[in-house]
Amino acid sequence: MFRYERPQAGRMRQFHQIGVEALGSDSPAVDAETIAMVVDFFQTLGISNLKVTVNSLGDQESRQNYRQALIDFLRPHFDELSHDSQVRLDQNPLRVLDSKDAKDQEIVAGAPSILDYLTEPAQAHWDKVKTFLDALGIEYEVDATTVRGLDYYNHTIFEVMTQSPALGKGWTTIAGGGRYNGLVAELGGPEMAGVGFGIGLERLMLLLEDSQAALPTALPVDVYVANQGAGTDVVALQLVQAIRAFGYSADRDYLDRKLKAQFKSADRENARYIVTIGERELASQSANLKNLSTGKEISVKLTELYTNLPEYIEEENIEEEAE
Known part of the structure; x- marks a missing residue:
């Protein structure tokens, strides 16, 4: 993603974003679930000291009525x-309302609230969102000055903030989103409701580093398939798919590298087993299966790998057959 504004801590012009979108329903329950999801996500990562602010921009009529009232106040x-x-x-x-300028903030503190301009349907949606958030036990603050930087938002909008020296002073937004009914149609699609949020990945990484959060390590690959020689590429492709069909993770080389480089990739990925197939193995319709933790290696017919793989990737079986 790209933004054109002054860079800040964890807020660069080029950045990566984790996004969640729920399309197709205008139910306020989806708004509440979406907010619950992002709060749960941060808590799962070990980030505490969260503040959730919510607001409603209402429907189009609500916004039009409020827009003129706000202009009259600010003029x-x-x-x-x-x-x-x-x-x-x-x-x-x-x-x-979203200005970070200190003088602007003083002025808008006395501005009228958009919550006083909601139409009856918009008010009903807003009330249900708060009811659902209360039912889920999510702590939140209603902040009528909370707006989103993009014009397509309507009804529920929200931000999740935290305090961290890595992100500057005071409360810093680490996630934001809301409802955007009408956006899909505006882009040329059908009329479709939607709600979602975005999290800046770079900002999140700075936050996790500062809080010394314990991040999960990548799981090892169950089986790495190494191949070299004419005709082996097709078999390697078939083997990877067969291994995955059994519910195991699998990887292989896609850069046409030598076997030595492929073996190094298997080590880097902490592969448990490696299947090697060359022209000689292809001719005999077999492959070498090696347990990388014990070093034990056996030759297995390809048909057996395709149909009975789980029987062969247990350490005791390899050791037994190798003896």
Whole structure:
């Protein structure tokens, strides 16, 4: 992803984003579940000290009514607003509420709340979202100044914040999202409701590093398939798929490297077993199966690997047959 603004701690112009989207339902229960998901995600990673802020932008009618009320409130303060907020006043006045300028924040503290301009359907949606969040035991703050930087949001919007020296002073947003009914249609698709959130990966990594969170290590590959020679590429492809069909993880080389380089890849991936097939093995329709922890190696017919693999990737079987 790319953004065009002044870089900040963990907020670069080029970044990676973890995104979650729930498409097809306008139920407020989906809003609540989406918020619960991101909170649970951070808690699972060991990140505590979270603050969840929620707000509603209502439906289109709610937003139009509020937009004019906000402009009427901010217009007398135009000369006191920051340059960015002066530009936003007519283009997108709701973004003024999101300004980080200290003077702007003082001014908008007295601004009218969009929650006072919700239509009856929008109010009903908002009330249900809060009811569901309460039922899930999620602590949250209603913040009428919370807005999202993108214009397509409507109804529920939310941010998840934390405090960490790695991200600067005060509360820093580490995830944000909301409902965007109408966006799919605006992009040329069908009318479709949607809600989701985004997490900046670089910011998350800084946060985890600062909190010394215990990250999960990559699981070892069960079987690495190494091949070399004419015609072996097809068999290697078939073997990998057969191994995965049994529920095991498998990998192989896709760079046409020598066997020595493939063996090194198997070591780097902490593979438990390695299957090797060359032209000689291909001619006899067999392959070498090696237990990398014990060094024991046997020759197995390809048909056996395709049909009875679980019987061959147990250490005791390899040792027994090798003897």
